[in-house]
Amino acid sequence: MVLQAPPGAGKTTVVPIVASGVLAAGLRVLVVAPRRIAAKAAARRMAGMLGTPVGQDIGYAVRLDSKYNSGTSVIVITPGVMLKWLQEDSIMSAVGAILFDEFHERGAEGDLGLSLALDIQRHTNRELRIVVMSATLGTELVQQVATFLSAAHQAASAPKQKHANGLASPQASREVLSVAVNIKGPESQRRNGYGTASVPVIVSEGRSFDVQRIYLSGPSGSDPRAFTAAVASAVQQALKDTAKDILVFLPGMREIRAVQGQLSARSALPGNAESHILHGDLPMEAQDALLAPHHAGKRRVILATSIAESSITLPGVTAVVDSGMARQPAFDPRSDLWRLETVPISLASADQRAGRAGRVAPGTCYRLWSESAHAQLEASPKPGMYREDLTPLALNLASLGPARAARLQWLDAPSGATMAAAHSLLSSLGAISADGSITALAIGQMEEDADLVGVLVAVAYPDRLGMRRDSSNRSRPATYLMANGAMARLAEVGDPLGTSPMVAVADVGGHTHRGAKNDTIHLAAPLSVEAVQLHLPHMVEEEDVTTWNEGTKAVERSIRQRIGTLTLKDTRAPVSDDAAAEVIIAMLRKAGMGALPLSKQATALLNRLRWLAAEHNAQSPSAGGERWPDVSHAALEGTLDEWLLPWLVGVRSMADLKALDWSAALRSLVPPSLLRTLDTAAPEKWTSPTTGASFALDYTNSLPLLPAPIAAFFGPLDIVLPSFPSGVTASSATPPPSDSPPASMDLDDSAPGKRKAKKKRRGGAADGGTVQQEGADQGAKSGLTLVLLSPRRSELGRVPAKQLAHFWTVNYPAVRLEFVRRYKRHNWPADPTQPEPVPQSSHGFTVQG
Structure with missing residues (x-):
């Protein structure tokens, strides 16, 4: 018989109990569940329905754990246990029916189990009844299974009248099973449209609730960070839209850990919610806790693999977030090895997952793919015969003996090439002999994987x-x-x-x-x-590590698979902009702001901004209440992820950092209203009205400096002097006290290494040192200091701009007297405020004809 019923219809729990009730005394029902957690959960649920403890009327048998006795009428087992029991005549002689649950998963073990059950029905126990059940077989697979079972049934020539130790005829079986399910469609459709004369097909609508399906935009590309972010966002939406528990389907433990970390980093879970993990290797106590009722005021976000797809009911779940991906083995012909791959799920799996949201109440399923992508999904998973490593299957067949293995009938027969490769491996391991029979070495390993x-x-x-x-x-x-x-x-x-x-x-x-x-x-x-x-x-634990490599001066990302201290695999992977920016910012914070590869222009701008902040912020804000930004090392470092982050798109290395437009990045810190006044508040350059040459201002210190040849300042004071907001103009120039001595000037402008030591004298300098004009400290803090240069570009002296008139009167005559003899081709006017217009030299000095 083939039974298709949606999740919650009772096929896993009600049908076995009903079937057990019509079997002859002493016969039991075996229910084959795909996973250990599903087997134990089904046994507990049926025992609860009967009000008896697990192990009495209802039991289970899974690897390394079992609860049943000689009088147990229904035993839920896993495929691995099934394969062992099907070869034990002492066990199978007391079995009246085998129910293959969730058969749509089509594992190789399940297909072998069905073939063995049919072989027993044909050769040992003709009264054995076989039921194939699932929520999502699909029309094509339903017909395939029904036809296959019908052919096997006819080959066995099983009687159709009522038997003393078995179920009634197929028609009677239909009547019994219809107690538990609502048969869908007219009789003719059930018999002729889906089933066959000897193998009926029952389709039930069940009692599940409506589930709304919402299609969300999934992650673009294969970036695991984008995948994790998309799932976390969907969970956040489900938390807002729904009021109860949420079940999240993910491919494996790596993704489960990543999503759990993302939810924690986002502080996405409300105070009454907590996240849980559900996977096959979770301790049974933890699995049992998730399947048991919990406090009504608490919400759970359950991050699960495909283990939660079928056969279990998680109380309180009314929302499902489906990533649409699953992990399954795939053969790699290049390495001749089997690997795990993350692949899109089938339509059958998608329906199964969505059904989890409607087990206890109307629910919602959030799918991380589009409706158009949904239409492209395969109808059902490929049979395990075509997607699994068949070495365990080959070992099981070897244990049957060549004769019995050869007579098995297959729903989908394994390919000859794949089986040949499996036999070759088993032979090399000493698990099978030359004639294909199992060796003593392998007999004790039948419940385990026989790879190595x-x-x-x-x-x-x-x-x-x-x-x-x-x-x-x-x-x-x-x-x-x-x-x-x-x-x-x-x-x-x-x-x-x-x-x-x-x-x-x-x-x-x-x-x-x-x-x-x-x-x-x-x-x-x-x-x-x-x-x-x-x-x-x-x-295996997987680490996704993005770091800064000091050797290559670049961001690198490695995906490492580890077991303890062992690194199984280290794969380089593309780095996303967000991850690269995070690493670069961390590197700069560790190295300090001195590591910023600022251009010369950007460094000058940074000094201008720091001078403006120190000069103006301590006094009063601008008219609009805005202040110049704090661009100190500490402030820049503390806000790197704010001001620098937008500029790091596409940046992966130090070379990329050097190529950034740092001036534009720094200007972005300045409010627009102040940015418009930047070049007037702190000019980058000054152009001499006398010579026409431009010179950069130096804002490194608290007092800005303007280094330029002395001839650049020749001319009327009200035209020559740079104008600052502080009022540095000719009219506001403040002369020093009348008793101030003239400035000390260094008139030796020869190369520094050739300068001769001289005694300090009034109006001169000793040892080539630069002596600042006395009285310079009397200028305002915001005042500009002129650095006067000789024709050789050596520093003659420093003069506050406000005291330039005083300098021309007191100090300049001595300078002129010395340089008029040394630089005869240069123009040294007697009155520097009224120079004669003459040609300009390459040094910025005027040249006489």
Whole structure:
């Protein structure tokens, strides 16, 4: 029989109880659930419906855990247990019906189990009843299964009248099962449109509630950060829109940890909500807690893998966030190995996931893909025969013996090439003999994966996984770094195991020599990184690390798969703008603001802004109440993620940083009203009205400096002097006190290394030092200081701009007397405020004809 009913209809819990009630005494029902958590949850739910403890009338059997007795009438088992039991005549002789639940998942173990059940029905127990159940088989798969079962049923020639130790005929079976479900469609459609004469198909509408499906824009590209952000945003929306628990479907533990971290970083969960994780390797106590009713005032965001897709009911869930992705094994022909890939789910899986929101009340499903993308999804998952590693299947078939294995009927037969590769691997491992029969070595491993012995050892001793260190020195035994951080080596040089890059150690010991412990590997099995990734994904932690590489002076991103201290894989990956900016800002904060690769122009602008802030902010704000920005090192460093972040788009290296328009970045800090006055409040350059040459102002110190040749300042004071807001003009020039001595000038403008020591004299300077004019401190703080340069560009002296008239009167005559003899071709007017117009030299000096 084929039964299709939506989530919550009762196919997993009600149908087994009803079927058990019509079986002859002493016969039991086996329910095959796809996962351990689903098997135990179904058993608990059925036992609760009957008011009996688990293990009495209703029981379960999963790997390493079981609760049932000789009188248990319904036992929920996993596919691995099923395959073992189907080969035990003592067990199967007491089985009257096998119900394959959630068959749409089409695992290779499930298909083998169905083939074995049909083989038992044909050759051992013709009264065995087989029911294939699912919520989302789909019309095509329903017809395929019904036709397959019908052909097998006819081959078995099973009687159709009522039997003493089995279910009634197919028609009677339909009547019994219809107690639990509402049959959909007319009789002719049920028999002829979907089923066959010998294998009926029942389609039920069930009792699930309506689920609204909302399509959201998913992440663009394959950037895991974008994927995580999209899921977190959808969870936030679900928290706003709904009032109860939220179930989030994610591909694996890496994504679960990432989303959980993102929700925490965003402070997305309200005070009455908390996040939980649900996956296959979660301790059973934690799984049980999630399946049990919880405090009504608390909300849960349950981050789960596909384990929550079917067969379990999470109380309180009325919203589902579906990432649309799942992890499944895929064969890589380039490496001849199986790998785990993240792929889009099928329509069947999407419907299953959405149904989780309507188990207890009307719900909402948020899908992270568009409606057009939804129409492109495959109808159902590919059968496990075409997407899984068939080595375990081949080992199970070998345990049956060649004759029985050859007579099995398949819903989808495994390909010959894939099975040949599996046989080759098993033969190389010593698990099967030349004739294809199982060896004694493999008999004890039937419930485990048969990929490698190393996988089994790693399960038992996960901290003893080891990766080979430098293998260039073959004169010493191979040394391995263990997952627990210890070092261990093989006992002998030339041990064949030393060629394996990875081992799983079963027995290790050692001694202490000079304070150092030297462990010796006594028993181990070879292992590959690919085998660990495929068979032990729960042991692998994935780190997504973006750092600044001091060697390359660039941002680098590595995706590392680790087990303890071992790095299984380190893959370089593209760096997003957000991640790169975060790393660059952290690097600059650590190195200090001196590491900013500012251009000369940007450095000058920074000094101007700092001078303006110090000069004006301490007095009073501008007329509009705005202040010049604080661009000190501390202020810039503290606000890097505000002012620099927008400029870091596309920046990945120090070379990119140097190419930034730093002047524009600094100008962005200035309010627009003040930016318009920047060039007048603190001019970048001054152009001499006498010579026409321009000279940059220096704002490094508290008093701005204007270095320029002395001839640049020749001319009327009201025209020559730069005008500042502080009022530095000829009319406001403040002469020093009348008794102030003339400025000390350095008239020796020869090269610094050739200057001769001179005694300090009035009007001169000693040892080539620059002596600031006395009385300079009497100028206003905002005053400008002129740095007078000789024709050789050496500094003659510094004169506050307000005292330039005083300088021309008191100090200039001595300068003119000295330089008129030394630089005869230059014009040295007797009255520098009224110079004769003459040509300008390349040094900014006037030249006489």
